Amino acid sequence: MVKEESTDVSENQEEPEELSPKTKAFxxxxxxxxxxxxxxxxxxxxxxxxxxxxxxxxxxxxxxxxxxxxxxxxxxxxxxxxxxxxxxxxxxxxxxxxxxxxxxxxxxxxxxxxxxFCAGGDLLRKMKDIKTMNEDDAKFTFRQFIAALMHLQSYNIVHRDLKCENIFLDKHENVKLGDFGFSRILKPGEKSGTFCGSRAYVAPEILRGREYSGNAVDVWSTGVILYIMLVGSMPFDDRNPTKMIERQLAHKIKFPKLCTASVQSKALILEILQPHAPNRPTYKAICESEWLKSQPYYMKPDEHPKLPTPSTATTTPTGPQKPKDSKRQHA
CATH class of the missing domain: 3.30.200.20 (Phosphorylase Kinase; domain 1)
Structure with missing residues (x-):
């Protein structure tokens, strides 16, 4: 497991093996x-x-x-x-x-x-190759990632194992979320106490063995992933879980001195990595954040949609509208 302030964000992964004899026979x-x-x-x-x-x-x-x-x-x-x-x-x-x-x-x-089949591999391998992602690429990728999670939300599905290894990329580097082995449907008001996911990515309430509801645990993981994309390392050192939880609960998130991420992106990461689950933003609020609001959703190889001019935006209902106040989600 690579730790905080390292440029390598990988976890120990099992080496590929051959198919089992039974699978080969079949x-x-x-x-x-x-x-x-x-x-x-x-x-x-x-x-x-x-x-x-x-x-x-x-x-x-x-x-x-x-x-x-x-x-x-x-x-x-x-x-x-x-x-x-x-x-x-x-x-x-x-x-x-x-x-x-x-x-x-x-x-x-x-x-x-x-x-x-995702010809682009996964986000982990991409981050190992490029170390950090420029903000334009990060906005494109993160916007698609949030779109996938909004689709899950429409079915009350919580993924519970969001990490770079489970975000795949097609040949155009569009996001393809996968691996739903820990996912489940959590209806409004329904709670779970199951520990799921990788320690470096999971929300503090899971690490503390508390019950959780809604998708706030997934929202937390998006903040960890965004940090990795922009900084190239993990936001928390998980070698000592007790100290890691203490830092999470104190809302202490360090950015390396050489980090070139924008003020707006850092503000969004801090907002997402709120230790108190009800204070984390909704997916809609994330899309309306100062950092992401100007990023339109689209799929490559389509071209980046042109944003309307300010004069157009004020006169046409289809132009970008003033972001609403960030709505919070409640566990």
Whole structure:
């Protein structure tokens, strides 16, 4: 785990492995019945491996997440609680900035999610390459990221594992949010006490074992991610969780002396990383913030929409309007 004020923001990741013998044995059937042909292993997790593959008559390039659902005591909670939620949620979501699900395949002891392939890799790898992101690129990326989360919000879905590794990029570097393994639907007033996510990204209420509701925990994680994009390091040193929580609760966020991020971007990060969940801004308020309000939403390769001139903006209802007061979200 790379710490505060380091230019490397990566976490320890497992090296890609081969497909399991059982998956390999079933590969000819998958190719024949589902027209899914595995190519290269992209990565692996606790209970799954992700492979690049081709799918369908047109041999569309896809990512195939192969999940081992063989029952063990270690995996029991995942198989009975988390996986059913993930299956339900990925079927619901249809948005340009969310990894699209093409098909869900079941075969003995395994489930495969056939999803959109993201040729641009993930945000973690991009940040390791570029160290810091210029503000124009950061605004474009962050605006798309928030759009994806607003789509989740429309279904009362909380992701609970937002981090750079789960923000994928297509060949044009459009955001594609993925990995909904810890996601769940939290209806208004409903609470959860489950610890989810990576320690460096999760909200202080989760670290403290408190119950939470709404999407304030996801909002916190967006602040951590924005900090990483603009600064190139983590905002908090998680080697000592107790001290990290103390700094979070004291609202102490340091920016390196050499940081070139604008005053407006720093102000937004500070507003998002509020220790008291009800004080964090809504997604709408984030979009209306001083830093992000001039960034239109669009998908590349479309061109950046031209903003209306000041005179046009005051005379046409379609022009940018004065931002409303920041609305707070309540847990």
């Amino acid at each position: 590969a000819p059937t998958l190719e024949k019945e589902h027209k899914l042909k595995f190519d290269k292993i992209l990565g692996s997790g606790s209970y799954s491996r992700v492979a690049r593959a081709t799918w369908g008559d047109k041999k569309l390039e896809v990512a195939a997440k192969v999940i081992n659902i063989t029952s063990t005591r270690e995996k029991d909670d995942y198989i009975k609680k988390f996986l059913p939620r993930e299956k339900e949620i990925v079927k619901l979501l249809k948005h340009d900035n969310i990894c699209r699900l093409y098909e869900m395949i079941s075969f003995p002891d395994h489930i495969i999610f056939v999803t959109e």
